[in-house]
Amino acid sequence: MPACRMKGMALAEPFQTGHAAWATLQIEEGVKKQKAMALENLISTGIIQRDETPMEEEVVGRCRGCFSLADVMYFSKKGCEAVAEDEVTRRFSSEELLSWNLLSRTNANLHHVSWKLAAVWVTGILIRYCLLLPLRICLSVFSILLLVLATTVVGQFPNGRVKGWLSNQVQMICATLGIRCMSGLVNFHNRENKPQQGSICVANHTSPLDVLILASDGCYSLVGQVHGGLIGLIQKSCMQTSQHVLFERSEMKDRHLVRKKIREHIADKAKLPILIFPEGTCINNTSVMMFKKGSFEVGGTIHPVAIKYDPRFGDAFWNSTKHSMMTYAFNVLTSWAIVCNVWYLPPMVKEEEEDAVHFADRVKAVIAARAGMSVLPWDGGLKRKKVKESFKEEQQKKYCQIVIENGSVGNGNVC
């Protein structure tokens, strides 16, 4: 009996140590996960806690309508918060990754970590540049040739239902081919909400690939600026078969003309839904910036679409201030893949008492919530332009209203 018990205990011991080892491992994994989550939060939610107390609460000391030498502290704090973490300009460069995805362009400081990693990286380079790139270039050349040829052929047909159907097919096939060229994997959700004819489709803008992705699942008329070069060629071919609304950039500034053309287009129910990117420029897919109100003023049904790219496989964002179109195309063709999710959201209509700006913000919030991005009230145009002086004047006016009471300096109260 004792012998058996001893044996039993002897057997149980390794089991117990094994159990303890497993438990320790679990705890270590849990700690690692927590650290990873904390780091992810750091990168995604920001590094400082923004003080959201409004100016009135911060500045007002013991009395309203008086000036205090401490008022300058509110402005200095707000200013240094902006210096420590700038919400706006970081949207105009590529998103930071939590862990490196073996693309040299996403590694800010290339330094040696280990030989194993370097070997994996070199293998990755060989695969991407020597295997994938030639295949993708061949396929893209083929698809562009096919597009030009097919649109020329279909363009010869007399206008009618057959031509319309054929041009839709051509557009969708070429767009799908284009996505395959860059190893694109697109997941479409809620297809029942797909935009109907005679409506306006709005989406957040990250790159020219957005158009390709949406065009592979439906046919749209595009509003955009006229480009030169390769895109210009594609645009000209598409114009032969469908009705697109193209502008010179100088004409884009004439909002009335734009609105008129859009209004005419959607009034014709037989025409394809019109695709608009209200941000006006490419943003890096971490937040949705100000939607310009032009397309929300014309009336009609708005079908919001949310597009979210997975940054681990490749960076789809086109930083037009840094890369030309060719460089961007090269980067896309040498990434691992372009993976994205597209959500078709339920249609929205402007309410009676709502103004266009409020409606635009409402649509923007819906898109951002669906795609898991933050909302910024700032204009995407700040990528190139400086911020308008009127915003500073607004801040100054706000401060005046606190310092002055009833239009006078009160009894000259100074706190």
Place this chain on the structure above:
Amino acid sequence: MALLDQKNNNVSITVFILCCVHTIMTRKENGWQEHREDFQRIPELAINPLGDRIINAFFPEGEDQVNFRGFMRTLAHFRPIEDNEKSKDQNGPEPLNSRSNKLHFAFRLYDLDKDDKISRDELLQVLRMMVGVNISDEQLGSIADRTIQEADQDGDSAISFAEFVKVLEKVDVEQKMSIRFLH
């Protein structure tokens, strides 16, 4: 790092440094020098009425660029004052985020010519920056006069640093001039 106080093992300091590195690395790709134009490109700073004065605070005397060390020195003023740091030894140099140094930062925002005094003209200029065009010269002048009258104790019609501190002795400077870093 002698910049911050002596408790170098403190996790919050490490995170503070990490966060500053993060902000610089995300904004500047070539080298660790910042120029005035880089600051002016920040929209939230551009609409701040005292934006120019704050940018000035980052740049040392007469220079047009600031390095990482200088950048951090200025931002370090806004580090919150931890309770357990209040009762440490007084032998070391005063930490940059002490109440006195925070007040000094605010004082330097007013002191345009860096002569350690806020004259009536300087106060008027800063007030004009804060209110824009919404208040007339006379009203602004009277605000400036009354402010100096209340604060001035040695009768030189200017506010020295000691007088500045005395006026703001009841103000919760620690709360007004602290930026909390998330960690």
